[in-house]
Amino acid sequence: MSRVTPPLDNVIYLIALGVAMSLKKFTAAGAALALSLGLAACGSDDPAAEGDAAPTPISVYYTSPLAGYSIIQVADDQDLFPDDIDVSVEGGDSTVGVTLASSGRVQMYLNTAPMTENIAHGGAALAWAATWTEGMNxxxxxxxxxxxxxxxxxxxxxxxxxxxxxxxxxxxxxxxxxxxxxxxxxxxxxxxxxxxxxxxxxxxxxxxxxxxxxxxxxxxxxxxxxxxxxxxxTPFVGSGVSVNTDWLEENPEAATSFLEGLQAALDFMSENPEEAKKSISAMTGITDAAALDAAYQDFMDHSTDTLMPVSEEQMNASMRMLRNEGNDWATDEFGASVVIDPSYVEQALER
The missing domain is CATH 3.40.190.10 (Periplasmic binding protein-like II)
Structure with a gap:
């Protein structure tokens, strides 16, 4: 009589099952042991187990519930961020936003000048990544x-x-x-x-x-x-996004993917006004149809077609504004230090 040798993974599973059955009774713990050892032997359908990297988590905070920041709501509502990142969005309180950005508890921070500049001067690892405005609205x-x-x-x-x-x-x-x-x-x-x-x-x-x-x-x-x-x-940064630079050093691809999602949101808002208005309403609380129309049109009139790196002109204007407040530290050199390399925006636009 021929003897059939079971595959090695079946042998391991049967051994595990035997261990479980040797307990006084076949408990849930025993079943779990058998299952876990069996799965380890037989392989797993989990993509992470096969070597695929899990999406990089990105926490985002927007400073105020204004239409100028609705780009992030649109990107989130329409699932426009690439699959290699997992974005969570909160916002609406400028004081909370400053606290989170200062402590490094968010990776991306939607705000307006000179908030990023002040936070960076306080010692936080924060710098402007991009803007979609040419002035303060x-x-x-x-x-x-x-x-x-x-x-x-x-x-x-x-x-x-x-x-x-x-x-x-x-x-x-x-x-x-x-x-x-x-x-x-x-x-x-x-x-x-x-x-x-x-x-x-x-x-x-x-x-x-x-x-x-x-x-x-x-x-x-x-x-x-x-x-x-x-x-x-005045060419201030009216609405833009800054990034935690410590996180950026470790996650340059994820940062570029995030900017890619924001650009997709700008494109979507231009091409789908009614859907964009729903996101504006969700962020701002505006429900009146005429007011929503006005908010949408205001966003389109005062936003650029594409993301832009924060310009030297914008930063110099911001530094001058801070010096007018008596902040001698607000030099043009400091301003240049709180803007990341423009290649991140350029790469996002090329994708």
Whole structure:
């Protein structure tokens, strides 16, 4: 009689099963032992076990729920990021964003100048990776007889809190108009909605707000006027993404893939306006159809067709703005040090 020798993997499985059965009773632990040894012998369908790398996780935080950052919502909603990365998105609170970016607990941080610059000066490994704007999409508006930036002398300026973007760029415009910070009173209000509410109520004379909110107030508040348009007036980074540079050194391909996904989102928004509006609504909370149309059009009017590296002109403008606040460390050389190599954007656009 011929003797059939079972394959080695079957032998190992049977041995494992025998070990399990030798227990007082065939417990769940015994079954697990048999199964695990059997799978180890027979192989696994898990791609990671066959040598395929798992997607690189990327945590993202956006600083404010504004349409200018909706690019990340679109990329997430439409699954536009390449398969080699696993992106998780949170955001909406600028204070939380600063904390997470400063501590290195997020790899990508969507924000506006000079937040990245300030955080990097504080010692964080953070630098600008890309932008999709050529300026700050904000307006300086006034009321109560204020008809020019010079008229803010002796008046009250509403801000969220000192050091945040809206207050810094407000001071920058007023200093350029010939005023000093002693010439007007800054009133901290804590949040953007509170800032808008104070302007509507007439308790402050001037504010800087995102274009959508500012235009709404201009249409609702009698005697209110636009004093300065930052998008046309100053080449700041209005919306962009910065990257943790320690992480970047270890994950250059993942960083490029992330930028590739953002470019795909820009393309998608241009070609699919109705779907893009759904993502804008999800991020901003805007539900009114006319307001959504305006928010979408505002994004398209003030965004570039392709991602761009942050330019020397943009960084020099940011450094000048910070020096106007009394920050002697804000040299053009420092500005150049907080921008990553433009080849990351170039490679993302080539894919």
């Amino acid at each position: 904000t307006l300086f508006i006034g009321r109560n007889g204020v008809e020019s930036l010079e008229d803010m002398k002796g008046r009250s300026l509403g801000i969220v809190q000192p050091g945040l973007t809206l207050s810094v760029i407000a001071n920058d415009a007023l200093i350029d108009a010939g005023l000093s910070q002693d010439d007007y009173k800054s009133v901290s209000l804590g949040t953007v909605p509170a800032l808008a509410g104070a302007f509507a109520a007439g308790t402050v004379d001037g504010v800087v707000l995102d274009r959508i909110t500012a235009q709404r107030l201009l249409s609702e508040v009698d005697g209110s006027v636009e004093l300065f348009d930052y998008y046309d007036g």
